[in-house]
Amino acid sequence: MTFLLALTLFVLALFLGIELITKVPPTLHTPLMSGSNAISGISLIGALLTAGGDHATLTTVLAFVAVVLATINVVGGFLVTHRMLGMFSKRR
């Protein structure tokens, strides 16, 4: 992927993100933040690719720690968001 193509994706996704989120009601700010936070754990993909490769020990150790941190972010983030949203829906 060329740098310019990558930059294109980045900028378009930025605009898309702004359009998607602009009118979110305050009730949902916290779940939105923790849910989007879980999505930012997407670094997990990079961590997996690096951790599983045939690399020097230092690289593998760094990538292993990255897998752990990103997985906490992803699993914990989606789960806690689900828990919070459950509280909103259990109203009388």
Add this chain to the structure above:
Amino acid sequence: MGDGPATLAQAGYLVAAVLFVLGLKGLARPRTAVRGNLLGASGMLLAVVVTLADRAIVDYGVIALGLVVGAAIGVVAATRVQMTGMPELVALFNGFGGGASVLVGAASFLVAVDEGTETVDLVVAAALTVAIGAVTFTGSVVAFTKLRELMAFHPQQGKLVRVANLIGVGAVVALGLALLAQPSNELWLWLLIAVGLVLGAAFVLPIGGADMPVVIALLNSMSGLAAAATGFVLSNSLLIIAGSLVGASGLILTRIMCVAMNRSLVDVLFTQLAAAGGGLDPDDIYGGRIKSTSPEEVALMLDDADRVVVVPGYGMAVAQAQHAVRDLTRSLEDRGTEVVFAIHPVAGRMPGHMNVLLAEADIPYGQLVEMDDANPTFARTDVAIVIGANDVVNPAARTDPDSPIAGMPIIDVDQARTVVVVKRSLSPGFAGIPNPLFAADNTVMLFGDGRDAVVDITKAMADV
């Protein structure tokens, strides 16, 4: 093209990106939020599965161990956390995401140098990744410790830290250029990470409690941008798209929080609220004008009321008074009184925090009213009850152009017929200024612990 597993992974990433977009769209609407979160989670699961099929991966042992350990910690943290502790947890998860980006950026950079494939694009992207990721990591960890109140901070140290911050930003740029000039010298990479880590801590340290919602939102945005930068290092479309989406959503929340406090982002990051007091002497404002009341008197007022508005602040959560408030609400509703909650956007420690706290106490979200919708209704409100809120109901924001909070949007409780303020003492809020509301003719103060006071009012109501 035509390269089996790689094409499969690309196709999977496309589907995952679509799921993330639909997920975020869902999270922005109450009815679809649960489904949105599940869509986001399935996108992530799909991305992980197609990645594991990538043939660059030769060793699954390390990966399996990392996934199991991470998932176990994540599950325990997510199921145990109290709703009052949500800002800390989100800050911590955020920091972990930033930390992961630093490590992936550093590891990929080392691999590229090892294989002699370090292009200018890659080095720039790697430098940005480790710098943003490192700032996000320590910034989030410091935010976590501040929110947990493990760390106090003396504002007079703020100036020094801010000068250090500017030097730190310069050092990051210089080290990034050094890395670009000499990619094979690993030292520049490690120094860049180290300075980034220090900078992150120094940038959050001087920020006061009132500005925490802004900082949390900003760090949320940065963790997304760090992930996107990692995508540039790895030439991975999904990391770029997902990271960018999160970066944008965090930026919007940051803006909403800044508007709610009438502060620019630059103000939040680089200036403190004006020195405590702002020249106003609390005695001039309060002297002889404070009327203290009792739970029994409040119960009588509420008995007469047709419409009651509750204005909760973070102090209500600190006193664990939300369930007591719900009981009072129910007993009022049983008498046919209309009760709504007016919520200031920065009422909690993170955006939307107060709504979550009230939802946990089974208060239906239909009863939670936004500041802008609540304000026009105070003129026809009989009693406004302020619990654990201070600066967000301070009329000085409207009336005193010299006040440190001048122009900040506030909840206009002073326009209700009677205002009951439940508070421990007359001590100032985050802004450190006296509140003329407490001395207003239509205000009575009910001094004491938030929960005890509300429980006593509810009891007294039963006897009316």
